Amino acid sequence: MNDLFSPYKIKGLELKNRVVMPPMCQYSVGDKDGIATDWHYLHYVSRAVGGAGFIIIEMTDVEPDGRISDYDLGLWSDEQIPALARIVEACHSYGAKVGIQIAHAGRKAEDAAEPVAPSAIPFDVNWKTPRALSTSEVKEMVEKFRKAVKRAVQAGFDAIEIHGAHGYLIHQFHSPLTNKRDDEYGKDLTKFGREIIEAAKAEMPDDMPLIMRISAKEYVEGGYGIEESIQFAKEYKEAGVDMFDVSSGGEGPISAFGKPGTHAAYQVPLAREIKAALNIPVIAVGRLDDPTLANAVIGTEDADLVAIGRGMLRNPYWALEAAASLKKETTLPRQYTSGF
Numbered sequence: 001m002n003d004l005f006s007p008y009k010i011k012g013l014e015l016k017n018r019v020v021m022p023p024m025c026q027y028s029v030g031d032k033d034g035i036a037t038d039w040h041y042l043h044y045v046s047r048a049v050g051g052a053g054f055i056i057i058e059m060t061d062v063e064p065d066g067r068i069s070d071y072d073l074g075l076w077s078d079e080q081i082p083a084l085a086r087i088v089e090a091c092h093s094y095g096a097k098v099g100i101q102i103a104h105a106g107r108k109a110e111d112a113a114e115p116v117a118p119s120a121i122p123f124d125v126n127w128k129t130p131r132a133l134s135t136s137e138v139k140e141m142v143e144k145f146r147k148a149v150k151r152a153v154q155a156g157f158d159a160i161e162i163h164g165a166h167g168y169l170i171h172q173f174h175s176p177l178t179n180k181r182d183d184e185y186g187k188d189l190t191k192f193g194r195e196i197i198e199a200a201k202a203e204m205p206d207d208m209p210l211i212m213r214i215s216a217k218e219y220v221e222g223g224y225g226i227e228e229s230i231q232f233a234k235e236y237k238e239a240g241v242d243m244f245d246v247s248s249g250g251e252g253p254i255s256a257f258g259k260p261g262t263h264a265a266y267q268v269p270l271a272r273e274i275k276a277a278l279n280i281p282v283i284a285v286g287r288l289d290d291p292t293l294a295n296a297v298i299g300t301e302d303a304d305l306v307a308i309g310r311g312m313l314r315n316p317y318w319a320l321e322a323a324a325s326l327k328k329e330t331t332l333p334r335q336y337t338s339g340f
Contacts, residue, residue, distance in 0.1 A: 002018070002301075003018075003295050003326070003328060004019060004291070004294055004298050004322065004323075004328065005017045005019075005323055005326070005329065006018060008053070008304060008305065010242060010243060010281055010304075011209045012158075012207030012208060012209075013158050013208070014097070015053040015054050015097055016053045016095055016331065017051070017052075018298050018304070018306055019051065019294075019305075019306065019318075019322070020053070020056065020283055020306060020307040021044075021047045021056060021307070022283075022285055022307035022308070023056045023057060023101040023163075023213075024309055024313065025058045025059050025072060026040060026043060027068075027069050027071045028071060029070075032070040032071065033074075033080075034073055034076065035073075035079065035080050035083050036073055036080075036086075040073070040083070040087060044087050045091055046316040047091075047096070047312055047319075048090070048094035049316070049317075049333055050316040050318060050319055051318075051320040051322075051323065051331070051332075052308075052319050053095075053097065053319070054096065054098075054159075055091055055097070055098050055099070056098075056101055056159075056161055056211075057073070057087070057098065057099065057100040057101065058101060059072065059105075059163055059168075060074060060084075060100055060102055060148070060152075061073070061075070061076070061102075061103055062075065062102065062104050062144040062145050062147070063076050063144055065112035065116070066104035066105055066109060066169070067105060067111065067112075068105045068108060068109060070111040075102065075148040075151045076147070076148065078151065080151070081151050081155045084152075084155040084157075085156050088155060088157055088158075089156065092156075098157055098158055099157055099160060099161050099211065100152050100155075100157050100161065101213065102145060102152065102161070102162055103168055103169070103170075104141065104144075104169040104170075106118075106168055106172045107121070107122065107130035107167075107172060108123060108127075108167055115128055115130040115131070116130055116137070117130035117133070117169070117172050117178065118132065118133065118178060118180070118181055118185065118186070118192075119179060119180040120132045121178055121180070123167070123253070124252065124253045135183045135184065135185065138192060141169075142192070142196055142199050143199070145196045145199055146196075146199035146200065146202070146203055149199070149200040149203045149204065150203040153204060158208070159208060159210070159211055160208065160210050160211065161213055161245060162193075162196060162200060162213070162241075163213050164214050164215075164236070165214050165215040165247045165250060166247065166250030166251075167215070167250035167251040170193045170196065171214075171250065172251075173189060173192040174189045174193055175189070175223070175251055177218065177220065177222060177223055177251060177252065190232050190235045190236065193212075193232075193235075194235060194239040197236060197239040197240045198239055200240075201240040210240055211241070211242065211243045211244070211283070212241045212243075212244055213244075213246075213247060214229060214233060214236075214244055214245070214246060214247070215229070215247055215251065216229040216233075216246050216248050216270035216271075216273075216274060217229065217270060218252075219248070219251075219254050219258040220252040220254065223258065230273065230277045230278065233277075234277075237280055241280075242281070243281040243282065243283065243304070244271075244275075244280060244283070245283040245285065245307070246270050246284060246285065247267060247285055248260060248267055248270055248286075263287070264287045264288065264289075264293055265284075265286065265293060267284065267286035268297055268303065271302060272284075272302040272303070275303065281304040282304060282305075283303060283304070283305040284302060284305070284306050284307065285306075285309065287310075288306050288307070288311075289308060289310060289311030289318075291321070292325075292326070294308065294322065295322075295326055320336070320340065
């Protein structure tokens, strides 16, 4: 039986354990240039020292106005490659593999003078009304994703994650709540996401896995549920996705309808259903900070990898502590052996 500290392999990505640090925005770019700073270096490398098997760098955007804030990372320029490559190299030296989440915030780009989206529908009354992208601009956006993935490959990343969740641009296209277009990208809601997947795969080595984060359920009235997300995930799998990172929500202000749970592991059933329906590996996420619970998610085969978000923000050495509490073997930095 596999556990949290069993090795895992998908295509050419070989992980020493099943512990994932998920992408979590740091909003810490110094002068709005999208270039990773010493904060990012220390933040990610300390989790590699702390035993995480797989680290996914935070939402990194394909154009300046695609960021949630002006202080987010970007990969729209070759100048942004070296700082990320430095982080990857250091994490590798401590035994962690590294992915990066490529994204565009769409209508949720808070600092953009004029956010863009599939349709001119604001997130809510307090947000800017986005401008609907023209058909030609949508095609240009696919190209921006392609170029960002190419730069990520040049930086030495081990995997690519495409962000199709949490109400950001790809999610906005495949949700009927936010896509009211009458062109080809409105008649076929997954076309934009599929084209990005195909563009990404064209830039990636054959043995590099492509991960996609999806919101498997929307928590607003009229939003889609697990049955619909299984269908669009199937289309994304056929386009080239190798693994899904299964989250939920983010599409709009949460109403009483479908209010998400706040209990531990509340999103694990969504990951389990995607995994079973599509016969594809999945990452589970969402309040899985307790090592015994995270271990159970692997042991019961509900997911292949477990992402620990808040737990790793609190404790860079979460994975080492989890191994100790579960009495599992893991590689300890020699400098820390006396502590364990």
